[in-house]
């Protein structure tokens with residue numbers, strides 16, 4: 001079962017991807033995480049991507065597709081994977097579909113998380129992340145027990161460079177201009193399932209499980 005989690009920045013794709021990883025045992029492929037790792041490692045790709053990411057723009061389709069192609073070919077993706085943050089443009093979607101056809105695979109489900117812009121701005125600008133274990137928090141909705149400190153590992157929480165308010169506005173504009181059109185693209189493919197990304201996380205998880213259970217658990221196919 002191959003799943004795309006779709007939605008604007010801050011719609012909860014990462015949070016819901018973790019839930020799907022746990023429940024269905026398939027890997028999450030987050031292009032944002034892969035790019036952030038390259039930035040942290042200061043690879044040539046990372047140095048180039050950082051400027052674009054800090055400005056809230058999109059890294060080139062070719063680069064991102066190269067990362068996804070390599071990751072999807074790995075063995076742990078053979079029975080299924082969750083794409084989080086990819087595709088983000090029509091050319092990326094076309095390339096993904098061509099790649100999957102080459103591999104005799106397809107997209108089974110696209111889950112779109114719908115959240116309005118004012119909520120997204122408040123979610124993103126209050127978001128804090130643990131640089132050590134990756135756990136996410138929010139200064140209002142999901143406070144750590146001790147201000148600024150990760151509950152899980154005790155590291156000091158940081159704000160992602162691209163979660164500053166100015167960059168958030170640019171990221172949402174980029175989503176409207178380049179990514180939102182993919183919704184009708186996926187609808188035409190007959191794989192789109194839109195749900196509200198607001199409300200209790202458990203309710204959203206429940207809706208996602210109802211959709212994906214119709215596709216069978218990975219273990220059912222093995």
Ligand code: AMP
Nearest residue numbers: 009031032053057058059064085086088
């Ligand atoms: P995310 O963590 O998914 O919000 O991604 C963070 C940033 O990484 C985005 O704002 C883009 O600059 C870059 N990025 C992530 N995924 C893609 C993609 N599929 N295409 C282009 N740029 C991407």
